[in-house]
Amino acid sequence: MSHQPVAIVGIGQTHHKRKRADVSMAGLVREAAQRALEDANMNWSDIDAVVLGKAPDFFEGVMKPEMYLADALGAVNKPMFRVHTAGSVGGSTGIVASHLVSSGRHKRVLAVAFEKQSEGNAQFALGGGKGASIGAGGAFAPFIRSYIQRSGAPEDIGWMVAVKDRLNGAKNPYAHLKLADITIDKVKESPMMWDPLRFLESCPSSDGACAVVFTDEDGGKAASKPPAWVLATAMKSEPGWYSGRDPVNPQAAHACAQEIYKAVGITNPREQIDCAELYVPFSWYEPMWLEAHEIAAPGEGWKMTQSGATALDGDFPVNMSGGVLSSNPIGASGLLRFAEAALQVRGQAEDHQVGGAKLAIAQAYGANAQFFAMWAVGSSLNPLG
Amino acid sequence: MADTVQEFVFNLTFPFSRTLGSTLSTFSSAIAQGQIIGVRTGGRVIAPPLEYDPDTAEDSGTDWVCVGPKGTVSSWTWVPEPTNLHPLDHAFGFAFITLDGADTPMIHIVDAGSESAMSAGMRVEAKFKAPADCAGRIDDIIAFVPASDPAPSEGAGEPFEAPAENEITEMDAFSDLRYIDNASPTTIMWAEALMEGRIIGQKCPQCARTIVGPRGMCSVCAIELDESHVVEVPDRGVVSNFTIVTPTPYPGQTETEPFARCSILLDGADAVIAQQEILDVPVNEIRVGIHVECVWAPENERSAKDIDNRSRGSGGDIIVGWRTTGEPDEPADRYLDRMM
Numbered sequence: 001m002s003h004q005p006v007a008i009v010g011i012g013q014t015h016h017k018r019k020r021a022d023v024s025m026a027g028l029v030r031e032a033a034q035r036a037l038e039d040a041n042m043n044w045s046d047i048d049a050v051v052l053g054k055a056p057d058f059f060e061g062v063m064k065p066e067m068y069l070a071d072a073l074g075a076v077n078k079p080m081f082r083v084h085t086a087g088s089v090g091g092s093t094g095i096v097a098s099h100l101v102s103s104g105r106h107k108r109v110l111a112v113a114f115e116k117q118s119e120g121n122a123q124f125a126l127g128g129g130k131g132a133s134i135g136a137g138g139a140f141a142p143f144i145r146s147y148i149q150r151s152g153a154p155e156d157i158g159w160m161v162a163v164k165d166r167l168n169g170a171k172n173p174y175a176h177l178k179l180a181d182i183t184i185d186k187v188k189e190s191p192m193m194w195d196p197l198r199f200l201e202s203c204p205s206s207d208g209a210c211a212v213v214f215t216d217e218d219g220g221k222a223a224s225k226p227p228a229w230v231l232a233t234a235m236k237s238e239p240g241w242y243s244g245r246d247p248v249n250p251q252a253a254h255a256c257a258q259e260i261y262k263a264v265g266i267t268n269p270r271e272q273i274d275c276a277e278l279y280v281p282f283s284w285y286e287p288m289w290l291e292a293h294e295i296a297a298p299g300e301g302w303k304m305t306q307s308g309a310t311a312l313d314g315d316f317p318v319n320m321s322g323g324v325l326s327s328n329p330i331g332a333s334g335l336l337r338f339a340e341a342a343l344q345v346r347g348q349a350e351d352h353q354v355g356g357a358k359l360a361i362a363q364a365y366g367a368n369a370q371f372f373a374m375w376a377v378g379s380s381l382n383p384l385g
Numbered sequence: 386m387a388d389t390v391q392e393f394v395f396n397l398t399f400p401f402s403r404t405l406g407s408t409l410s411t412f413s414s415a416i417a418q419g420q421i422i423g424v425r426t427g428g429r430v431i432a433p434p435l436e437y438d439p440d441t442a443e444d445s446g447t448d449w450v451c452v453g454p455k456g457t458v459s460s461w462t463w464v465p466e467p468t469n470l471h472p473l474d475h476a477f478g479f480a481f482i483t484l485d486g487a488d489t490p491m492i493h494i495v496d497a498g499s500e501s502a503m504s505a506g507m508r509v510e511a512k513f514k515a516p517a518d519c520a521g522r523i524d525d526i527i528a529f530v531p532a533s534d535p536a537p538s539e540g541a542g543e544p545f546e547a548p549a550e551n552e553i554t555e556m557d558a559f560s561d562l563r564y565i566d567n568a569s570p571t572t573i574m575w576a577e578a579l580m581e582g583r584i585i586g587q588k589c590p591q592c593a594r595t596i597v598g599p600r601g602m603c604s605v606c607a608i609e610l611d612e613s614h615v616v617e618v619p620d621r622g623v624v625s626n627f628t629i630v631t632p633t634p635y636p637g638q639t640e641t642e643p644f645a646r647c648s649i650l651l652d653g654a655d656a657v658i659a660q661q662e663i664l665d666v667p668v669n670e671i672r673v674g675i676h677v678e679c680v681w682a683p684e685n686e687r688s689a690k691d692i693d694n695r696s697r698g699s700g701g702d703i704i705v706g707w708r709t710t711g712e713p714d715e716p717a718d719r720y721l722d723r724m725m
Binding site: 019020021022023024025026027030044045060061071072073074076116118119120121123124128129130131132133134135137138139141142143145146149150191192193194195239241242243244245246247248 | 395397398399401402403404405406407408409435436437439440441442443554555558560594595596597603604605626627628629630631632633635636637638639640644646648655656657659660673695717718721722723724725
């Protein structure tokens with residue numbers, strides 16, 4: 001099967017906050033979409049199809065919001081798709097939109113992902129509407145305990161990630177949390193939420209949206225600003241629960257990474273990839289995902305964090321945007337990762353730019369660490385030369 | 386097993402809230418004052434106003450227009466027997482009503498007395514709640530009623546001067562969802578075994594994994610499992626991992642203090658039962674490696690009513706929890722990776 005090259009020519013996001021009291025749900029998604037269209041130098045009428053992603057409808061209590069939002073996103077008389085793959089949905093939304101272009105079916109596609117968490121309560125929704133919800137933190141805490149034990153990582157690794165991502169977030173004008181004065185001591189003295197995870201090692205709950213405009217090779221070459229090229233995409237799923245499953249090291253994560261690296265010709269991810277946006281809602285997921293996505297060898301991920309390699313000025317920056325730890329409108333969080341990778345290779349990440357970034361990856365995961373989405377983007381179609 | 390539940394009733398209620406954004410805030414704040422408005426965009430007046438032109442998605446702007454309170458029905462349907470979820474307790478019509486001064490219809494209800502009083506083209510007018518009861522919601526208009534005078538509304542089509550700050554910017558959206566789920570064959574199997582004081586699983590003949598809480602399939606091998614694959618597993622084991630949750634408040638939350646949920650690797654079974662509570666260890670002393678045994682409710686107090694298709698592996702009220710056996714702890718590193 002042949003694929004057409006796909007270019008990202010427009011990126012937009014909202015200012016993320018605990019509560020965006022100034023906008024409706026339609027206003028929220030339009031704010032991101034209009035920024036992306038402006039960035040692409042396009043109008044609503046230039047778009048051929050719209051792809052909308054968000055996490056469970058129960059978060060806001062609006063069932064099938066794609067119906068309510070179709071005309072708000074300019075989809076009248078155009079195809080509209082709804083994507084849902086739990087926390088990875090933002091990534092999947094971008095991938096589905098890119099496929100509509102790579103297949104040759106559409107020329108210009110708008111992907112939008114959002115969550116307006118302040119309208120409901122994620123703990124309530126994740127607990128199926130019952131009391132004693134363990135929430136995402138409670139579900140992932142045992143995985144993290146297992147990772148810490150098997151890797152032999154010192155306890156301050158999680159605190160270091162929490163500080164590093166918040167310092168990056170403080171450089172991102174759109175981030176929800178801008179904790180420029182965060183310190184290791186503040187993290188380790190913050191309340192224990194889901195042992196071993198402390199409050200400041202956990203993501204916030206945010207209102208926000210992200211939008212990306214995709215186009216074909218001609219459109220990318222004609223764009224007024226440098227495009228990012230989608231070099232490879234991968235989505236993998238696995239059962240959330242079976243006897244003996246190892247959610248610290250999911251097969252789906254490895255399979256995504258292997259597919260991406262093979263497609264792009266990456267043989268040494270640490271050396272060849274300039275920076276990465278990984279879905280890190282709780283601090284310890286940085287070293288866990290560095291290993292599960294084969295950037296670090298097993299048991300070595302935390303050493304990248306410890307050495308400063310993953311800092312903005314390190315040799316393998318991770319979560320330059322501040323990541324999920326700085327902004328978490330759940331349904332949008334994956335697309336925000338994917339969009340930040342594209343911003344980096346376009347050279348448009350401003351204060352959180354990695355100098356000379358030519359090849360970046362982004363990843364998102366969802367549900368019981370069972371849905372994975374990943375892509376690689378480049379400043380050219382062949383950034384490895 | 387007479388006591389086994391065959392169906393479950395779920396009630397999901399939650400007080401969602403909506404932020405309105407500037408356009409709907411303007412509409413809500415106006416309607417609370419007894420004034421219905423629209424917005425002039427793309428050469429027509431849309432009422433109620435949208436923040437975007439539905440045809441082009443362009444911003445619809447702030448050229449507000451007074452519309453109504455009278456209008457014309459363009460299409461309708463009759464509700465002869467309202468339920469308790471309908472806005473009126475007697476027969477009424479749902480209708481598209483194009484308000485005077487507007488170019489697009491809105492949906493509302495017409496309290497016309499009888500179906501024979503309804504017609505396309507009929508003139509109706511808004512009947513508002515008492516001003517003190519108006520909250521900026523669409524049901525501040527109790528209903529439209531046949532207009533006493535078909536003449537055009539006074540002031541319709543005039544510009545509406547919005548206040549500098551809208552009074553109403555948010556709205557409650559209370560949700561109340563009730564549905565019924567039938568017990569699956571594997572749920573019945575699970576509940577019946579628990580009632581007899583047995584924990585069962587299904588063992589996959591291909592991969593030899595035991596799934597505690599039968600599912601009727603192996604999710605790894607994707608093959609069907611049936612009653613012939615049912616195995617009984619021990620009601621004793623070792624805590625292999627756990628989570629301690631600091632509860633946050635939300636409507637329906639039952640917990641106020643930190644609570645622990647444990648995975649237990651059952652003795653000799655290579656099978657984990659998850660999300661279990663240890664009764665006799667304080668939350669801050671929960672650790673990997675503790676030997677525990679199941680605490681069953683007395684036979685005459687067992688009830689399967691809290692066992693449903695979703696809480697697969699949950700003991701409902703039948704498994705009260707687990708207690709320590711007093712045996713020395715096992716080394717944590719031998720168990721910790723068995724989260725599942």
